[in-house]
Amino acid sequence: MTSDPQPADGGSPVPGRDLDLVLFGATGFTGRLTAGYLARHAPSGLRWALAGRSPEKLERLREELAAAHPELAALPLLRADASDAEGLRAVARRTRVVATTVGPYLAYGEPLVAACAEEGTDYVDLCGEPEFVDRMWLGHHAAAVRSGARLIHGCGFDSVPYDLGVHFTVEQLPEHVPLTVDGYVRAGGRPSGGTFASTLTVFSRLGAMRRAARARRAAEPRPKGRRVRAPLGSLRHSGDAAAWAVPLATLDPQIVARSAAALDRYGPDFRYRHYAAVKRLPVVLGAAAGAGALFVAAQVPPVRRALSARLAPGTGPSPERRADSWFSVRFVGEGGGRRVVTEVRGGDPGYDETAKMLAESALCLVYDKLPPTAGQTTTAAAMGTALRERLVAAGISFRVVDESP
Numbered sequence: 001m002t003s004d005p006q007p008a009d010g011g012s013p014v015p016g017r018d019l020d021l022v023l024f025g026a027t028g029f030t031g032r033l034t035a036g037y038l039a040r041h042a043p044s045g046l047r048w049a050l051a052g053r054s055p056e057k058l059e060r061l062r063e064e065l066a067a068a069h070p071e072l073a074a075l076p077l078l079r080a081d082a083s084d085a086e087g088l089r090a091v092a093r094r095t096r097v098v099a100t101t102v103g104p105y106l107a108y109g110e111p112l113v114a115a116c117a118e119e120g121t122d123y124v125d126l127c128g129e130p131e132f133v134d135r136m137w138l139g140h141h142a143a144a145v146r147s148g149a150r151l152i153h154g155c156g157f158d159s160v161p162y163d164l165g166v167h168f169t170v171e172q173l174p175e176h177v178p179l180t181v182d183g184y185v186r187a188g189g190r191p192s193g194g195t196f197a198s199t200l201t202v203f204s205r206l207g208a209m210r211r212a213a214r215a216r217r218a219a220e221p222r223p224k225g226r227r228v229r230a231p232l233g234s235l236r237h238s239g240d241a242a243a244w245a246v247p248l249a250t251l252d253p254q255i256v257a258r259s260a261a262a263l264d265r266y267g268p269d270f271r272y273r274h275y276a277a278v279k280r281l282p283v284v285l286g287a288a289a290g291a292g293a294l295f296v297a298a299q300v301p302p303v304r305r306a307l308s309a310r311l312a313p314g315t316g317p318s319p320e321r322r323a324d325s326w327f328s329v330r331f332v333g334e335g336g337g338r339r340v341v342t343e344v345r346g347g348d349p350g351y352d353e354t355a356k357m358l359a360e361s362a363l364c365l366v367y368d369k370l371p372p373t374a375g376q377t378t379t380a381a382a383m384g385t386a387l388r389e390r391l392v393a394a395g396i397s398f399r400v401v402d403e404s405p
Contacts, residue, residue, distance in 0.1 A: 019047045019095035020366045022078060024112065025102035026050040027057040029316040030126065030156075033355035034101060039065045039072055041394070042363065049076035051091055082108040085115065092119040099155075099362040100125045104201045105132040113140050113151060120147035122365045126358055128158030129202055130251045131209040134216040137376045145375040150382050155361040156354035159255040160379055161329050161396075162274065164388050165344040166256045167380040168398050170266055174336030178269035181334075182233075183256075184241035184277040185248065187327040187349050204299060223261045226268050230257040233273040235284070240332045240341065244284050245275035259380035262373075267335065277330070322348040330401070340403040346396040353396065360390040 023038065025031040027050075035050060042048065050058050058077040066073040078094075080087045082102050092098060092115040102108050105127040116123035117140040127133060133153045144151050154160070166181050173179055202209065222228075230253040238245040253274040260266035278284045316322075325348035333340045346353045361379060364370070368386040379387055392398055 017094055017096055019049055019076070021046060021048040021097045021099065021362050022051050022091055022095040023048065023362075024051040024080060024091070024098055024100040027052045027054060027061050028101055030351060030355055030358075031101040032061060033351055034099065034359050035061060035065060037355050037359045038363075039069045041359070043367070044071075046363075046366070049078050049095070051078040051080045053079065053081040055079050082111060085111045088112050088115040089119060092116050092121040095121060097122040097124070097362050097365045099358055101358070103127065103129075105129050106135075106201055106205070110136065110139070114143075117141075117144040117147060117149050117151060120149050122150045122152075124152045124155040124358060124361045124365070126156040126158065126354060127153040128156075128199075128251045130254060131202070131205055131212045133251060133254070133376075134209075134212040137216055138212070138219065141376045148374045150365065150373055151376040152361065152365075152379060152382055153376070154251060154255050155358050155379060157327065157349040157357070158250065159252040160357045160361070160387075160391070161327065161344045161346070162252040163255050163259055163378055163380045164384070164391070165329050165331050165342065165398065166272060166333075167259065167263075167384055168344075168388060169331040169333040169340060169342045172340040172342065172400060172403065173333050173338055175265065175267070177267055177336035179267045179333060179335035180271045181256075182238075182240070182245075182273045182275065182332045183252075184238065184243070184245060184275050184330045184332075185327070186243075186277050186329075188325055204301075226261075226264070226266075227270070228257050228260045228266070229271045230254060231271070231273060233275065238275070238277070241275070241277040241330060243277040243279050244281055246278055246284055248274045248276055250274065255378050256380075259378045262377065262381040316351050322352050325349065325352075327353070338403070338405070341401040342399065343401050344396065344398050356394055356396070357391065360394055361387060364390055 023031065023035055026035050038048060050061060052058050055077065062072065062075050062077060065075065078091055080091050088111050098112065098116055098121055100112055103126065105125065106129055109127065109132060113123060113136050136151065140151065162183055165183065169181050170179060232249055233247040235247065236245050253272055256272045260270045327349040328343060328345040331342045361383065364383045364387045370383055370386060373382045388398055
């Protein structure tokens with residue numbers, strides 16, 4: 001474990017707690033990877049704990065961590081169930097930050113969000129479910145503003161590379177002018193069981209997702225004197241990506257738009273479009289057919305359950321297979337007569353880098369001097385450059401590829 005400064009005074013809304021960080025869902029596949037990352041990289045003074053519903057699994061995980069890091073033999077273990085509101089409140093009262101891997105979040109996530117919002121505890125998750133994010137804003141944003149808690153969704157591959165990548169791109173462009181950014185995602189790797197389960201959940205609840213989005217739009221204030229857009233875009237061949245640009249209707253562009261609404265640096269008129277970059281048109285057509293079939297299957301509960309069981313949350317590939325996985329996102333930004341191309345690149349997106357992003361997000365909230373924010377916010381608005389610098393130090397690349405004039 002490496003040395004690091006002590007937790008920043010006022011870095012969390014309620015100081016004086018006996019823990020800095022609790023990892024909830026620590027014994028799942030991604031939770032174990034996150035625990036392992038913290039064991040290797042967390043500062044020696046970090047007061048952290050593992051939490052989950054099975055004391056036996058928590059004990060085994062602690063023993064595994066302590067085998068390589070003997071100082072963790074006394075790491076605190078907290079029994080907590082996602083459905084136990086009072087138990088989750090007790091966890092939230094003890095710590096400054098909670099990081100959770102327990103999904104699908106629509107099924108299991110709200111009690112922990114509610115506990116953190118009421119207790120003034122910072123919260124980070126791996127959620128990629130738009131309906132959940134909108135419902136949590138509607139139900140718990142106001143309470144979190146009152147308590148000072150920061151509720152930050154999408155702290156993994158959904159949606160850190162895009163949110164911080166656009167933030168980095170905007171920093172290379174002129175201020176106080178209209179800006180446009182297009183993002184092109186490439187990835188080689190297997191999706192996580194949690195991501196697959198979340199996708200099935202989203203496909204099965206499109207009507208509810210639209211209703212939650214409408215309710216949020218009706219209630220959420222818009223930035224004064226500024227315009228922010230994240231249109232879906234259309235299928236096209238992109239010279240910038242040297243590939244077919246396939247529009248992605250995911251949570252990621254919504255997160256980018258919320259960062260843009262929160263930060264004046266994105267200019268008076270900001271637009272972001274989000275694409276997958278695919279080299280060959282037959283692959284695009286095959287993926288579209290596969291997505292359509294998955295959407296149809298998700299409408300039938302027995303079929304949805306059977307599909308989810310094939311790649312269940314908590315399962316994942318071997319270290320060797322993860323080592324061969326990668327992602328890159330290229331951003332093309334324009335504004336004020338200037339054009340810049342940037343890139344975010346890293347390793348296995350579904351597991352290793354996601355665990356790294358979640359852990360570093362939590363550590364950033366514990367240790368770094370950050371802008372004052374509260375309520376439901378985003379990685380760019382709450383942590384921005386501080387989190388990007390952490391990720392660069394941890395091996396994720398942010399770079400300028402080209403710029404003109």
